[in-house]
Amino acid sequence: MLKKLSPDSYAALISILLSIVFLYLSSQYDYTGRRWIGPGFFPVWICGVWLVLSVVYFIQTIRRRGNEETGEVQDIIPKGKAGRRILITAANLILFIVLFKFVGFIAASVIFLFILLYGAYRWYVSLSVAIGVTLLLYWLFGIMLKVNIP
Numbered sequence: 001m002l003k004k005l006s007p008d009s010y011a012a013l014i015s016i017l018l019s020i021v022f023l024y025l026s027s028q029y030d031y032t033g034r035r036w037i038g039p040g041f042f043p044v045w046i047c048g049v050w051l052v053l054s055v056v057y058f059i060q061t062i063r064r065r066g067n068e069e070t071g072e073v074q075d076i077i078p079k080g081k082a083g084r085r086i087l088i089t090a091a092n093l094i095l096f097i098v099l100f101k102f103v104g105f106i107a108a109s110v111i112f113l114f115i116l117l118y119g120a121y122r123w124y125v126s127l128s129v130a131i132g133v134t135l136l137l138y139w140l141f142g143i144m145l146k147v148n149i150p
Contacts, residue, residue, distance in 0.1 A: 005061075012058035019054050023047035085119070092116060105149045109134040 005013075026047050029040030078086060092115045099108040113130035121129070141147040 006064070008064075009058060009061040012054055012061055015054040016051065016058060019047050019051040023051060088119075089116065100150070106134055106138060109137070 023044065026040055026043030029043065030038035031040045031044060032038045092112060095115075096108050096112040099111060110127075110130045113133055114126050117126035117129055120126075138149060142149045
């Protein structure tokens with residue numbers, strides 16, 4: 001009789017299916033170019049490695065001994081401080097997406113990073129790092145690489 005699949009096994013199967021789909025789509029691009037490699041070279045290899053790792057992960061989930069997981073949702077979702085941190089991060093990401101449209105990259109990024117770092121460091125350290133990282137990214141992409149940042 002077959003063992004009931006764990007949530008990890010289902011995740012591995014979904015990953016296998018997605019890697020096959022993207023491998024097929026990436027194979028539509030030219031593998032070789034005029035001189036060396038074409039635009040399909042890296043996507044094909046990345047999806048191939050993804051497929052192999054997904055199959056290995058699926059085999060590991062099948063071989064796992066014991067019934068350490070019941071598959072219930074309440075067993076998967078973290079509780080306590082870790083659960084609150086996940087909710088704060090998800091809400092912070094939604095806030096970033098909304099603020100990005102109204103105030104732009106710099107202000108939204110400073111707020112996003114400040115909220116992420118606030119619990120782990122003192123407020124002034126969090127604010128300093130948030131401003132520093134945002135300015136570094138703006139300098140790198142906006143000024144050096146000349147990418148248009150809203």
